[in-house]
Amino acid sequence: MQTSTIGKTRDEAWKLLTTWVESPSLRRHCLSVETAMRAYAEYFGESPDDWGIVGLIHDFDYEQHPTLDLHPSAGAPVLREQGYPEWAIRAILSHGADPGIRPETNLEKTLVAVDELTGFISAVALVRPSKAVADVKASSVRKKMKDRHFAEAVNRAEMLESAEALGVDFDEHVTFVVRAMAANAAALGLAGIDRVGDVTT
Numbered sequence: 001m002q003t004s005t006i007g008k009t010r011d012e013a014w015k016l017l018t019t020w021v022e023s024p025s026l027r028r029h030c031l032s033v034e035t036a037m038r039a040y041a042e043y044f045g046e047s048p049d050d051w052g053i054v055g056l057i058h059d060f061d062y063e064q065h066p067t068l069d070l071h072p073s074a075g076a077p078v079l080r081e082q083g084y085p086e087w088a089i090r091a092i093l094s095h096g097a098d099p100g101i102r103p104e105t106n107l108e109k110t111l112v113a114v115d116e117l118t119g120f121i122s123a124v125a126l127v128r129p130s131k132a133v134a135d136v137k138a139s140s141v142r143k144k145m146k147d148r149h150f151a152e153a154v155n156r157a158e159m160l161e162s163a164e165a166l167g168v169d170f171d172e173h174v175t176f177v178v179r180a181m182a183a184n185a186a187a188l189g190l191a192g193i194d195r196v197g198d199v200t201t
Contacts, residue, residue: 004049010052022063026063029059030057032181032188033115035055039177091107113162120141
């Protein structure tokens with residue numbers, strides 16, 4: 001397991017996120033991505049803190065810059081001013097629309113692979129009777145992907161292509177991310193109808 005090199009604490013990253021993002025749902029999305037990134041960092045033998053912080057702040061500027069021409073590029077100068085390293089900034093930029101900055105490293109490919117998927121898994125969980133992410137199966141995700149009216153803003157092709165680019169089977173990828181999210185379900189608001197989680201630090 002590699003040690004952290006990002007030079008920032010999670011508390012500092014959380015402060016950045018909550019300063020820029022007021023929406024509870026967007027905060028939960030960022031927490032979901034952080035959760036999946038930490039799990040994959042362990043899988044790849046990388047630093048969970050580094051990968052987790054990148055996931056936590058990847059959409060920090062989205063609320064103020066919600067269009068592809070500005071997000072996430074408009075947030076990059078802010079990250080530089082705050083002292084985030086270029087490798088972390090590039091990873092965040094790689095999940096945007098700039099054709100000149102495409103995912104190359106495992107960090108970058110993983111961020112893209114979990115970004116859309118965590119949102120889709122959350123949506124699938126919330127329409128289940130239990131509303132628990134732990135009850136989501138890969139087969140349920142596949143079924144909902146065929147329903148174009150369900151979570152229609154989510155790019156199905158990107159979910160499939162990004163898993164392939166990461167070199168993981170899609171169903172195994174879904175199962176892996178669900179397991180990670182289930183372990184942090186209370187904080188993500190996905191523990192189920194008997195337990196309502198709050199967004200906390």
